[in-house]
Amino acid sequence: xxxxxxxxxxxxxxxxxxxxxxxxxxxxxxxxxxxxxxxxxxxxxxxxxxxxxxxxxxxxxxxxxxxxxxxxxxxxxxxxxxxxxxxxxxxxxxxxxxxxxxxxxxxxxxxxxxxxxxxxxxxxxxxxxxxxxxxxxxxxxxxxxxxxxxxxxxxxxxxxxxxxxxxxxxxxxxxxxxxxxxxxxxxxxxxxxxxxxxxxxxxxxxxxxxxxxxxxxxxxxxxxxxxxxxxxxxxxxxxxxxxxxxxxxxxxxxxxxxxxxxxxxxxxxxxxxxxxxxxxxxxxxxxxxxxxxxxxxxxxxxxxxxxxxxxxxxxxxxxxxxxxxxxxxxxxxxxxxxxxxxxxxxxxxxxxxxxxxxxxxxxxxxxxxxxxxxxxxxxxxxxxxxxxxxxxxxxxxxxxxxxxxxxxxxxxxxxxxxxxxxxxxxxxxxxxxxxxxxxxxxxxxxxxxxxxxxxxxxxxxxxxxxxxxxxxxxxxxxxxxxxxxxxxxxxxxxxxxxxxxxxxxxxxxxxxxxxxxxxxxxxxxxxxxxxxxxxxxxxxxxxxxxxxxxxxxxxxxxxxxxxxxxxxxxxxxxxxxxxxx
Numbered sequence: 209x210x211x212x213x214x215x216x217x218x219x220x221x222x223x224x225x226x227x228x229x230x231x232x233x234x235x236x237x238x239x240x241x242x243x244x245x246x247x248x249x250x251x252x253x254x255x256x257x258x259x260x261x262x263x264x265x266x267x268x269x270x271x272x273x274x275x276x277x278x279x280x281x282x283x284x285x286x287x288x289x290x291x292x293x294x295x296x297x298x299x300x301x302x303x304x305x306x307x308x309x310x311x312x313x314x315x316x317x318x319x320x321x322x323x324x325x326x327x328x329x330x331x332x333x334x335x336x337x338x339x340x341x342x343x344x345x346x347x348x349x350x351x352x353x354x355x356x357x358x359x360x361x362x363x364x365x366x367x368x369x370x371x372x373x374x375x376x377x378x379x380x381x382x383x384x385x386x387x388x389x390x391x392x393x394x395x396x397x398x399x400x401x402x403x404x405x406x407x408x409x410x411x412x413x414x415x416x417x418x419x420x421x422x423x424x425x426x427x428x429x430x431x432x433x434x435x436x437x438x439x440x441x442x443x444x445x446x447x448x449x450x451x452x453x454x455x456x457x458x459x460x461x462x463x464x465x466x467x468x469x470x471x472x473x474x475x476x477x478x479x480x481x482x483x484x485x486x487x488x489x490x491x492x493x494x495x496x497x498x499x500x501x502x503x504x505x506x507x508x509x510x511x512x513x514x515x516x517x518x519x520x521x522x523x524x525x526x527x528x529x530x531x532x533x534x535x536x537x538x539x540x541x542x543x544x545x546x547x548x549x550x551x552x553x554x555x556x557x558x559x560x561x562x563x564x565x566x567x568x569x570x571x572x573x574x575x576x577x578x579x580x581x582x583x584x585x586x587x588x589x590x591x592x593x594x595x596x597x598x599x600x601x602x603x604x605x606x607x608x609x610x611x612x613x614x615x616x617x618x619x620x621x622x623x624x625x626x627x628x629x630x631x632x633x634x635x636x637x638x639x640x641x642x643x644x645x646x647x648x649x650x651x652x653x654x655x656x657x658x659x660x661x662x663x664x665x666x667x668x669x670x671x672x673x674x675x676x677x678x679x680x681x682x683x684x685x686x687x688x689x690x691x692x693x694x695x696x697x698x699x700x701x702x703x704x705x706x707x708x709x710x711x712x713x714x715x716x717x718x719x720x721x722x723x724x725x726x727x728x729x730x731x732x733x734x735x736x737x738x739x740x741x742x743x744x745x746x747x748x749x750x751x752x753x754x755x756x757x758x759x760x761x762x763x764x765x766x767x768x769x770x771x772x773x774x775x776x777x778x779x780x781x782x783x784x785x786x787x788x789x
Contacts, residue, residue, distance in 0.1 A: 250324055251320070257604070259326045262329070263299075263303060266329050267296050267332070271295045277335070277337070277339040277347040278347055278350040293612055296612070298486075300497075301420060301497065303325055304497040305417075305420070306325065306388060307324075307325040308504075309409065309416065313392070315400070334384050335378060338379060339379060342379055349375030350381065353418075354422075355425045355429070369381075369382060369421070427485070432454065432455050433451060452485070455547055456484075457481075458547055459481075460667075484549075485552070487612075488553060488556050488616045489552065491616055492552075492555070492559075495559070506598070512588040512594050513602060518569060520767070520771035521565060521696075525562070525660050526558055528660055528661045529667075533668060535661070535678070535681055536669045539665075539678050556617065557617055557663075557667055563613070568656075571632065571636055572635070573588075574636075575637055577589050578706075582706055610629070620669075620674075621663045621666055621667055624659050624662050625659070625663055631655060635649070635652045644710060646712075649693075649697070649710075649711060650693040651690050653689075653690075653693035654689035654692075658686045662682075685739070687732075688732040688736055688739070692729050692774075694712045694725050695729065695760060697712060697721075697725075712724055722765070723761060726757040726760040730757055733756070736749060742784050744787075748784070749777075
């Protein structure tokens with residue numbers, strides 16, 4: 209055991225986070241019992257950004273080591289898409305899974321379990337080193353497990369990943385898994401003194417790792433059309449591989465993902481498209497895990513943040529992004545049905561729209577604390593349930609997830625949603641803080657709504673050029689979105705007036721400001737009717753225009769009924785567009 213501790217100590221020294229450990233004056237002492245060393249490890253305070261940077265640093269080192277130990281990549285590993293997207297997402301999903309399993313089975317305080325996850329993340333460096341040693345420097349190809357059916361998967365599941373094939377689950381990976389399972393078993397038994405609970409923790413950990421090693425096959429089996437006869441004489445996994453290839457070749461990933469064009473080599477093309485699918489799945493997994501970890505690590509902050517998500521505006525942006533999708537279908541005359549790969553991409557896209565809005569809200573709230581303390585006193589920053597430092601951390605992680613998620617869609621959507629964020633930044637943040645300028649505030653919010661609609665358009669548009677977006681739609685949409693954007697300023701009237709933010713209610717007074725905004729909302733709905741040229745939408749616009757005007761001008765003004773009426777209106781418009789298409 210002393211030798212094992214010595215090896216770990218040397219690995220720590222080789223990694224970025226060793227400086228963090230030394231900063232707190234910690235040294236591994238081989239004369240201490242393993243129990244005492246673990247106890248000392250988990251008591252240390254680790255700065256969260258440093259912890260994340262340490263994990264990412266270890267992952268980057270692993271990526272570089274794997275370049276030498278797994279020579280079958282055919283050059284893919286050199287791409288930023290592979291190094292800075294696939295590797296971080298995959299290994300974060302593994303580390304976060306093990307942290308959550310350890311937390312629930314050991315009963316340790318969450319902070320201690322997270323510390324262990326950070327400190328022992330360097331174990332992922334072992335597989336490429338071991339593979340290089342046992343192969344005499346040649347290396348062993350690493351790859352996901354591929355199966356054609358769940359019955360074919362079972363023998364590998366029961367035999368610790370099955371036979372050694374190349375590429376596949378190498379000796380180094382298997383030793384790594386043994387060490388991880390041994391560590392989880394030791395901690396579980398140490399804390400619970402229960403043999404049954406320890407075995408259960410081992411089984412769950414192994415099943416989760418097996419799933420992460422083989423989930424592309426699981427996706428192919430569940431959603432693909434596996435033709436067993438076509439590959440009857442081929443090796444195991446060929447049918448799943450072919451099924452994935454068919455799915456990808458008939459998806460949007462086949463045509464619009466890469467700005468520089470898709471590879472001409474069929475193997476490289478498949479690998480690129482496969483990792484688009486894999487990264488979308490991993491992004492969703494890591495996002496869900498991160499939300500879970502956020503709740504466990506800071507439940508009070510999480511609940512305060514959850515209450516500030518402003519779902520009514522998220523639904524507003526989702527509605528206009530769906531409008532963009534249908535405009536793309538109509539304008540481009542696209543005859544296309546989404547397959548599972550594209551449905552997955554669509555889910556990621558809608559989540560990205562929500563995350564982009566929440567990041568914009570988080571940044572805006574940091575500079576609206578004084579205003580919100582008057583007009584929205586229940587906002588978490590205004591009442592102190594979330595501190596400025598905590599909000600900055602939340603914004604940092606939202607930005608990171610947005611960048612990684614956008615990289616799995618396409619270049620046009622990436623640019624449009626980054627511009628969306630840039631517009632909200634100059635809207636909210638000094639020295640520009642353009643929301644203070646009369647008229648410009650509503651124009652910027654309207655422009656951002658247009659960007660979200662265009663993102664929906666280019667999610668499926670086969671021609672990824674800005675010039676192909678219909679100009680009359682652009683002009684009319686910007687006009688309509690700008691007209692309705694000022695409605696949100698009514699509830700902020702007192703705070704905006706105190707801080708001299710020149711909105712329509714502040715400039716014209718609350719009574720006349722509401723009348724003007726109500727009239728603008730009516731114009732916006734009529735503009736939508738003219739834009740779509742559909743009788744059903746025209747009738748709907750005529751019905752909802754006076755309803756919105758009355759709701760906006762109520763004496764006891766509330767924002768929620770206005771958004772509810774708008775959502776019903778938007779739902780009817782979307783259904784009308786679906787029926788037309």
